[in-house]
Amino acid sequence: MVKVDVTAYDAIVFGAGGAGLMAAAVAGERGRKVLVVDHADKAGKKILISGGGRCNFTNLDIAPDRFLSENRHFAKSALRRYTQHDFIALVDRTGIAWHEKTLGQLFCDGSARQIVDMLLDECARAGVVVQLGSGIRDVSHSDGRFEVLLESGLRTVAPSLVIATGGPSIPKMGATGFAYDLARQFGLKIVPPRPALVPFTLAEAGVLFGGVTGLATDVIARCGEAAFKEACLFTHKGLSGPAILQVSSYWRPGDWITLDFAPAHPSDWLVTIKTKHPRIGLRAALSQIMPDRLAHGLSDRLGLEGSLANVPDKTLREAQAQLSSWRFMPSGTEGYAKAEVTAGGIDTAELSSRTMEAKSVPGLYCIGEAVDVTGWLGGYNFQWAWSSGWAAGQVI
16 A cells, blocks of 8 residues: 655635635745646746736725625625736736726736736745646545545645635636536535626627728626726627726626617717718718727618718607617627636625635635626726735635
């Protein structure tokens, strides 16, 4: 019989992403002996591809109401105790140059690699052991400790175990639903996961806007009560761009998406154009406020022929109303392959909002994207990783 050596730690962290590395570094600074395990061959893979390779690492306008969850109050404690300003201070201490791009979004001047290196350096200084390329074969819990068997044959034990392996979004990066499987193993409930911050597909896309593929324009996108004023991108499959990704987190199959194609114009703008330029047609009028290709597609759909002078004001106002609330029924989304994050996940009702510890399994912690907390586009989900990781790191 082969004898298997067992290495003891104070805490084992599954996942070398933002949340896992933050939790490990904070715990290590407290003198805890911490092991981080990840099946990937590189740490922080999602960080490295984020923000076009420059990592939108937080947002100046972080607020709890910009996070979705079955319990909208759950994120408040962690976000309040470790804020965007705390993470900015860490970035500044490291000497990483950054800039605000738009809407409070902060990016590295250089590379996203700087954020990953910063987190790994913090872990190294705290004596954290980071083991990459290590698949997990088995996890068990008894007598107040967790025992983990890696595919390499290494067996480790610790009184604390942190689930920080994220959700299944971007599977080409190695993302899986492992966090949910492990949570279920320990009896935790899962809010059904779904792709979020994801483009929509449209069954009628080729017919309705066949000539605008690749075109982007500013809109107000709405789904229910959620509304975002940003760019919409028309794709060969449907709709994308920041405004669309934002409302996708609120969308459910069967919901309508509405777009306001004249978000910066007063309610009577089309009648005003008629008064100033009565001889122009609808397409020319629309081209004054939006890209010509889009104006062409919309004017064809509205079907108003001839010059505006011949169109009654009432009819123009009806066209304005349609242009400010153009309805789309998505046939679906582009799924986890294109989703920036996963909504849903480990039910927050199972966790302490202060420590991220499972109420029914002492020593088990769940953080980051694995949990049913999903932020807006623009650095919010990274801040949740930092804040939830910090909260767990304070106590493991």
